[in-house]
Amino acid sequence: MTYQELYQQKLTSPEEAVKVVKSGDWVEYGAFAGQAYALDAALAARADELEDVKIRGCCTTMPPKIIEADPEGKHFNYSSFHFSGIERKLGQKAQAFFIPMLFHEYPRYYRQELDHGDVKSNVVFIPVAPMDAAGNFNFGPEASHFHAMVEAADTVVVEVNASMPVCYGGYEESVHISDVDIIVENDRPLDEVPPAGFGDIDKKVAEYVMGELFDGACIQLGIGGMPNAIGKMISESDLKDLGIHSEMFTDSMVDMVLSGRVTGKRKNLNPGKHVYTFAMGTKRCYDFLDKNTACAIYPVDYTNDPFVVGSIDNFIAINNCLEMDLYGQASSEAAGIKQISGTGGQADFMLGAYRSKGGKAIMALSSTVTMKDGTVKSRIRPTFDPYTIVTTPRSMMNYVATEYGIVNLKARSTWQRAEALISIAHPDFREDLIKEAEKMNIWRKSNKR
Ligand SMILES: CC(=O)SCCNC(=O)CCNC(=O)[C@H](O)C(C)(C)COP(=O)(O)OP(=O)(O)OC[C@H]1O[C@@H](n2cnc3c(N)ncnc32)[C@H](O)[C@@H]1OP(=O)(O)O
Numbered sequence: 412m413t414y415q416e417l418y419q420q421k422l423t424s425p426e427e428a429v430k431v432v433k434s435g436d437w438v439e440y441g442a443f444a445g446q447a448y449a450l451d452a453a454l455a456a457r458a459d460e461l462e463d464v465k466i467r468g469c470c471t472t473m474p475p476k477i478i479e480a481d482p483e484g485k486h487f488n489y490s491s492f493h494f495s496g497i498e499r500k501l502g503q504k505a506q507a508f509f510i511p512m513l514f515h516e517y518p519r520y521y522r523q524e525l526d527h528g529d530v531k532s533n534v535v536f537i538p539v540a541p542m543d544a545a546g547n548f549n550f551g552p553e554a555s556h557f558h559a560m561v562e563a564a565d566t567v568v569v570e571v572n573a574s575m576p577v578c579y580g581g582y583e584e585s586v587h588i589s590d591v592d593i594i595v596e597n598d599r600p601l602d603e604v605p606p607a608g609f610g611d612i613d614k615k616v617a618e619y620v621m622g623e624l625f626d627g628a629c630i631q632l633g634i635g636g637m638p639n640a641i642g643k644m645i646s647e648s649d650l651k652d653l654g655i656h657s658e659m660f661t662d663s664m665v666d667m668v669l670s671g672r673v674t675g676k677r678k679n680l681n682p683g684k685h686v687y688t689f690a691m692g693t694k695r696c697y698d699f700l701d702k703n704t705a706c707a708i709y710p711v712d713y714t715n716d717p718f719v720v721g722s723i724d725n726f727i728a729i730n731n732c733l734e735m736d737l738y739g740q741a742s743s744e745a746a747g748i749k750q751i752s753g754t755g756g757q758a759d760f761m762l763g764a765y766r767s768k769g770g771k772a773i774m775a776l777s778s779t780v781t782m783k784d785g786t787v788k789s790r791i792r793p794t795f796d797p798y799t800i801v802t803t804p805r806s807m808m809n810y811v812a813t814e815y816g817i818v819n820l821k822a823r824s825t826w827q828r829a830e831a832l833i834s835i836a837h838p839d840f841r842e843d844l845i846k847e848a849e850k851m852n853i854w855r856k857s858n859k860r
């Protein structure tokens with residue numbers, strides 16, 4: 412049978428395809444902008460027939476119809492490995508639950524199932540580009556953990572999207588028709604996620620970070636407004652021959668490449684290739700990645716493995732946090748019990764970049780945040796409030812930058828950390844921070860006043 416004949420044999424409607432889901436099943440959704448919209452809608456339409464169907468997603472750009480159809484969660488239960496803005500809102504209403512993870516371990520959660528059952532996966536719904544002549548469906552700009560999900564699921568359902576960019580990769584960027592059970596079709600443009608904005612303070616922080624970059628460095632940029640400010644500054648700099656090895660490919664990276672700052676020529680791993688595991692951006696970003704042989708998508712257990720990252724010389728990881736305490740712990744994913752995002756790849760890259768010869772792991776944050784009620788809070792705090800989630804532990808903290816400077820915490824004692832962090836806190840909060848540090852016994856007589 413030819414691949415085309417096989418395709419026709421497996422092709423059905425979304426309504427028929429979702430009949431494979433039974434009460435009690437675990438169903439895997441896509442991640443980021445890689446979402447199976449038609450399958451979600453068809454499953455939602457079956458709400459009244461089903462009980463206890465558990466769904467796992469990740470950082471979705473798609474408001475799930477299964478939740479719209481069943482807001483009280485009587486039939487479906489939705490969990491996510493990383494909250495997007497959509498899931499953050501659902502989480503506030505107990506319509507989405509969070510699954511803590513280290514991003515580089517994500518594929519392993521599925522593969523362990525084959526050995527001793529960390530997760531159970533009955534059905535996977537996955538969006539793909541149209542089949543190529545060799546029978547492969549490309550996952551588009553979201554390789555991440557997709558191949559591992561396909562391996563673990565009892566039934567693999569793909570939603571073929573003619574608008575999906577085709578992203579060439581190192582490995583595990585596609586699924587072969589022989590591993591697919593059911594095919595549906597649904598053409599729709601990928602969701603666009605415009606880059607988070609940044610202001611003058613972010614730019615000042617970015618200037619301190621820029622001071623740590625050098626020709627030939629290999630860069631990872633995290634998620635949020637601050638990394639975007641840095642990406643823009645890089646593209647306007649005169650840095651040469653930078654490399655990209657990142658988890659997420661962004662619009663600011665398109666600028667970094669098109670401005671000529673990034674060539675990848677000096678990378679000792681994957682030279683000449685801009686390496687990533689998923690993209691979230693505008694159509695311009697997706698078009699840039701489409702069939703671009705200078706870009707290589709890999710599974711996340713490669714891009715984010717701290718040992719892989721650590722093997723890349725001159726690796727500079729730049730990430731963002733919400734708050735830091737005087738010991739150097741970073742809280743980046745939650746405000747108290749409100750889950751905002753997730754650990755994602757932050758801890759992976761903080762560890763990996765420090766392992767790299769010539770590498771640096773930089774946490775960039777503005778010194779203050781203005782809350783919705785207008786109060787201005789220092790992001791550098793003596794201690795965290797109860798229930799605060801630590802994303803990067805103090806033992807992994809390296810460089811920290813605010814608009815008042817950049818300090819290195821590695822191998823520094825508690826008093827050195829307190830002194831360094833207070834020196835880059837907003838001046839209005841420094842005296843109070845010193846008083847608290849004194850109470851905490853981490854301020855010495857010799858510390859500067
Ligand atoms: C993609 C890679 O390569 S990833 C590797 C990196 N991954 C990570 O670092 C994961 C963790 N980090 C993150 O998720 C992001 O970097 C963040 C959340 C720290 C910053 O992202 P940004 O988009 O710039 O955050 P933003 O300033 O918009 O704030 C997000 C929310 O947190 C709230 N918030 C921000 N600071 C605080 C604070 N100190 N206290 C309470 N709430 C806060 C904001 O009000 C906003 O909430 P809302 O959407 O309900 O209004």
Ligand SMILES: CCCC(=O)O
Pocket residue numbers: 469470492493514634658752753754755756757
């Ligand atoms: C799950 C990926 C997103 C991030 O690392 O922040």
